[in-house]
Structures are given as C-alpha cells and as structure tokens.
Amino acid sequence: MGTKLLLETNHSLLKTMIPNIISVAIVIAVLIIIHEIGHLLIAKSSRVLVEKFSIGFGPVLIKKKIGETVYQLSLIPFGGYIKMFGEETEVEGGFLTQPAKKKIGVVIAGPIANLILGFILTLILFLTFGVKYAEPRISLEPNSWEAEAGLKNGDLILSIASDTITDFAAIENILTKSFGETLNIRVRRNGEVCQIPFWVARESLTITPFVLPIVGQVKRGGPAARIGLKAGDIIKVIDGKSVANWDEFVQVIRVSAGKKIPIQWQRNDSLYSDSVIPESVTDELTGERIGQIGIWVALPKKPLSLLSAIQESANRCLNVIIQTFVVISKVITGKISRKAIGGPIMVAKLTYEGVNWGVEYFLALWAILSINLFVVNLFPIPVLDGGRILIFIIEAIRRKRLSKKQLDFALNIGWGLILLLLFFTFFNDILRFVRP
Known part of the structure; x- marks a missing residue:
C-alpha cells in the first residue's frame, strides 16, 4: 500500500514538474534566440557577412547553407548564437572594419529585439486578459x-x-x-x-x-490551494483577527512564515475554516524571509481596444525599464538589500513557479524578463552589447581603433566583472534554497 502511494505521488509530481521544466527551457531559449535573431536581421540588412546562425549549442542536429550563411539546429536548446566574418580579429571586409554606425546598429539590435518581444508579450497579455485596476476606494x-x-x-x-x-x-x-x-x-x-x-x-x-480581501488567483500546489481556497473566496479572519482589507491580511501572512495559523473564509453564503502554514520565501526587494500562501488579490479588469492596448503596453514597458534602473541604483546605494539580486537559478525558479500561477502571470513574467534582458545587455561592460557599443563610440571619437592590448585589457575587466556578478548572484540563489 505504501509503495503504491509513493509511486502515485511520484507520478503526480513528475506530471507537474515536466511541463514546468519544459516551460523554463522554452522561455530561456526564446529570450536568447530572439536576441540573436535581432543581431542577424540587422547584420543581413547592413550587408555584414554572417557565417553561421545556430539555434542551440553542442552537437549539430541539422544544418543548411543559404547564401553565405550556415543555419543550424543544435542539440542543447538553451539559446543560440551568431558568428559574423571578422568579428574577433580585424580582417578586410570583416565586421570590425565596418563603419561605427553599422557596427553599433548590429550590436544594439539584439537588446532591441528583446524589448520588442517584451512589448509583444505585454500586448498579448492586455488584449487577452484586459488591464487590472484598483477601484477608487x-x-x-x-x-x-x-x-x-x-x-x-x-x-x-x-x-x-x-x-x-x-x-x-x-x-x-x-x-x-x-x-x-x-x-x-x-x-x-x-x-x-x-x-x-x-x-x-x-x-x-x-x-x-482600499482593496477588499477577495481571492483572485490561487497558485497550483501552494499552501492556499492545499486547504481548498478558490478564486472568489472572501477572507474573513486570519490568526484570530477580523480582516477588512487585503493589506491587513497580507501583513499577518508576511510575519507568519512556517507558523500554523487559523484562517476563515466565505464562499457564497457558506463559511469555511482551516489552518494554513505560510511558505518562507525571500522578499525580492528587502532580501528578508517572509510568509506567502500562494494567492493573488482579485482586482477588476477592463477590456482594451487595440490602440489602448498598444499605448498601455508601451507605458508598461517603459515602467519596467525605469523600475529596473531604480532597483539597481537602490541596490548599489544600499537602499535595497543586495540579497534581492538573483541570477540564472532565480530566473529558472520564477519561470518554473510562473506555470503554477497560470497563463496570465506566466506571460507577464516572460515580458518582464525580456525587458530586463534588454536593460542588462546595454550595461557598458565590454563583454556585453552595451560595452561593445561603448568601445565603438570611443573608436569613432578617436578616429582610431583600440589596440589589441587595449581591447584585451577591457575584455578582461569585463569578464572579471561578469564572473564576480555571476558568483554573487549564484551565492544569493543558493542561500534562497538553504536558508530556513
């Protein structure tokens, strides 16, 4: 009996995990592939010779040469790359010998492709689900x-x-x-x-x-789902305290991580009671451990016309860009905990959990990740697109290319910064898993 239950549990877990893991792979792959397609399209339109464009890494599964470019599909699907003629060493007619304007256009096209993807995903989100708003209470x-x-x-x-x-x-x-x-x-x-x-x-x-304590969305497999909370339920009492608005409810949950607390809710004309244990998670702004039970508040939505959705999507993208810079500046100045910074593990974890929240949350998260990739890639660090653009601008002002020694020095500095950042973010990601 015990073995059968264990097998059924493992089977159920695998049925949940496999689609989530596939979703993580798709999100990461698409973000990188779209980025590289941006480089490819502008390189082609600028008559820059592209030797190879690969979707994925590792052993080549299929390939076909069209014109001067080999297009290939490789075994490992996490991303892709573009290889331009004369990209690493100066060769007559190669990428590095092109005018600065052309080189900058090719390089900046990658981040811009991510921004466009973020905009399109946001547009789909608003056209499909409408836009949420807070009532004037x-x-x-x-x-x-x-x-x-x-x-x-x-x-x-x-x-x-x-x-x-x-x-x-x-x-x-x-x-x-x-x-x-x-x-x-x-x-x-x-x-x-x-x-x-x-x-x-x-x-x-x-x-x-003033937001009423009505459940809008329940995370699949979360503490709230396990005790039977559903969308539309009204939270009445939490830990013995009557709840008038959503903020009062959230404040109790945040400070109750790992504690078993009583909760009462109303569904139609019936009252239900149970106990819930909030999960301990990291607050992405403060770096502190807080409690969550896996629910979103219910907010009214209004449908948008195509024009309104385009305007709203543009505003949302701009806000995400601004907020990304604000958060980074606050981390640098110490106003937000450095523990809030995450790396690839956190991105994968957020995407994995996004599937459990449903399509709306998943699309919103995907759009934010794509826009964040646009911002991060424009940082003036030599190994990133922003750093390459900075080098091309310096060379244009000097009317002289940087020497190999100068370029190597800049690249070494860039790689050093990236490795430090990766180490720091991986360290933070690991702490999220091991801290109680």
Whole structure:
C-alpha cells in the first residue's frame, strides 16, 4: 500500500514538474534566440557577412547553407548564437572594419529585439486578459492630512470637482496636480453619498487603494490551494483577527512564515475554516524571509481596444525599464538589500513557479524578463552589447581603433566583472534554497 502511494505521488509530481521544466527551457531559449535573431536581421540588412546562425549549442542536429550563411539546429536548446566574418580579429571586409554606425546598429539590435518581444508579450497579455485596476476606494491613516481634510478609511470616491472617478489612478492624477486648491469631492460612505470640500494641503498623497480581501488567483500546489481556497473566496479572519482589507491580511501572512495559523473564509453564503502554514520565501526587494500562501488579490479588469492596448503596453514597458534602473541604483546605494539580486537559478525558479500561477502571470513574467534582458545587455561592460557599443563610440571619437592590448585589457575587466556578478548572484540563489 505504501509503495503504491509513493509511486502515485511520484507520478503526480513528475506530471507537474515536466511541463514546468519544459516551460523554463522554452522561455530561456526564446529570450536568447530572439536576441540573436535581432543581431542577424540587422547584420543581413547592413550587408555584414554572417557565417553561421545556430539555434542551440553542442552537437549539430541539422544544418543548411543559404547564401553565405550556415543555419543550424543544435542539440542543447538553451539559446543560440551568431558568428559574423571578422568579428574577433580585424580582417578586410570583416565586421570590425565596418563603419561605427553599422557596427553599433548590429550590436544594439539584439537588446532591441528583446524589448520588442517584451512589448509583444505585454500586448498579448492586455488584449487577452484586459488591464487590472484598483477601484477608487481609499485606505488612509486616522492622523493623515487627507483624514484631517475630511476623507475616511473605506470611502469610495465618485467624483472630484467635475471629473467622474472610475479608478484609483484618477484620484492620484487629479490630487497631485491640485496642490493648494479646494475641490468638491463626492464619496459613498456607509451606503450614503456625501460631498466634501477637500483642501489639497500637500503635493504628495499618503492614501492607498482600499482593496477588499477577495481571492483572485490561487497558485497550483501552494499552501492556499492545499486547504481548498478558490478564486472568489472572501477572507474573513486570519490568526484570530477580523480582516477588512487585503493589506491587513497580507501583513499577518508576511510575519507568519512556517507558523500554523487559523484562517476563515466565505464562499457564497457558506463559511469555511482551516489552518494554513505560510511558505518562507525571500522578499525580492528587502532580501528578508517572509510568509506567502500562494494567492493573488482579485482586482477588476477592463477590456482594451487595440490602440489602448498598444499605448498601455508601451507605458508598461517603459515602467519596467525605469523600475529596473531604480532597483539597481537602490541596490548599489544600499537602499535595497543586495540579497534581492538573483541570477540564472532565480530566473529558472520564477519561470518554473510562473506555470503554477497560470497563463496570465506566466506571460507577464516572460515580458518582464525580456525587458530586463534588454536593460542588462546595454550595461557598458565590454563583454556585453552595451560595452561593445561603448568601445565603438570611443573608436569613432578617436578616429582610431583600440589596440589589441587595449581591447584585451577591457575584455578582461569585463569578464572579471561578469564572473564576480555571476558568483554573487549564484551565492544569493543558493542561500534562497538553504536558508530556513
């Protein structure tokens, strides 16, 4: 009986793991292949001789020569590469002898291809699932300046001056631009509509969205799924405390990693009770261990037209780029823990878990990884695309190529930095697995 149960458990585990592992391989492979296709297309259009384009590494499975280029499929599917004539040593008519503008165009095309992929994935995401938004219901502290001006926790903002409010972002947009003004705000409070003359005393807001504690998505195989929580359930009590909004619920879960805590939720007209043990995970911003049970909050969605989806996708890509730089700068200045930096293991782990969250989360994560790859590849480190571009710019300004000794020195510095970064990120990744 025990052997049969063990075999069934292992079979079930394999059925879950194999699709996830395949998904990780596909994501990593596509990110790298798209990057190399970017180099290939611009090299071809710029009449730069491309000797070989390979999908994958290792032993060649099939290959075909078209024109001057050998296209091949190799055994190991994790990525690919492009080999241009005269890319490593200066040869007449080779890549290194081309004008700086042409070389920069070929090199920057790889990162731009990743950015385009991120945009396309985001566009598919918004066209398929719509865009989430926070309702214009506010959460605030009793002693905040907004409370002193007349607003209360849980107020639903209906309009500000002559503007009808449909989401929380509209509140921020109007109030942050109205410093020093008095605006008439209509709110729904305790089922009644009232009007408040609201003086905007400061330029920055302390109010946040008041989000109801409704489950939107449940991670397959997570603690919440194991006790039977489903999308649409309303969290009523956690660890003996009544829950009014999502933040209150999350705060308890975060500090309860590894602890068995009682939870009560409502589904339709029925109440359910159980105990849940939050998993201990690393907060990617602080590097601290926190608790999670594998659920997302339910937020309303609105469908987007093609034009709106394009605009929203462009904004999202820009925000991801900005946030990537912000996080990196905060890590460098110590405002965010260096433990938050992860490497290939963390990328694989995030992708693996992304499958358990469903297609929407998986697409969003894939897009973010692709945009991050765009940013990282443009770092001015000699072995990266950004470093090569910097070298080409320096050579163009000097009107003279760097000597082999200078190039070797720059490349050695670059490889040293990359190896240090890889060691550091691998060390952080391993700590994530071994720390309790």
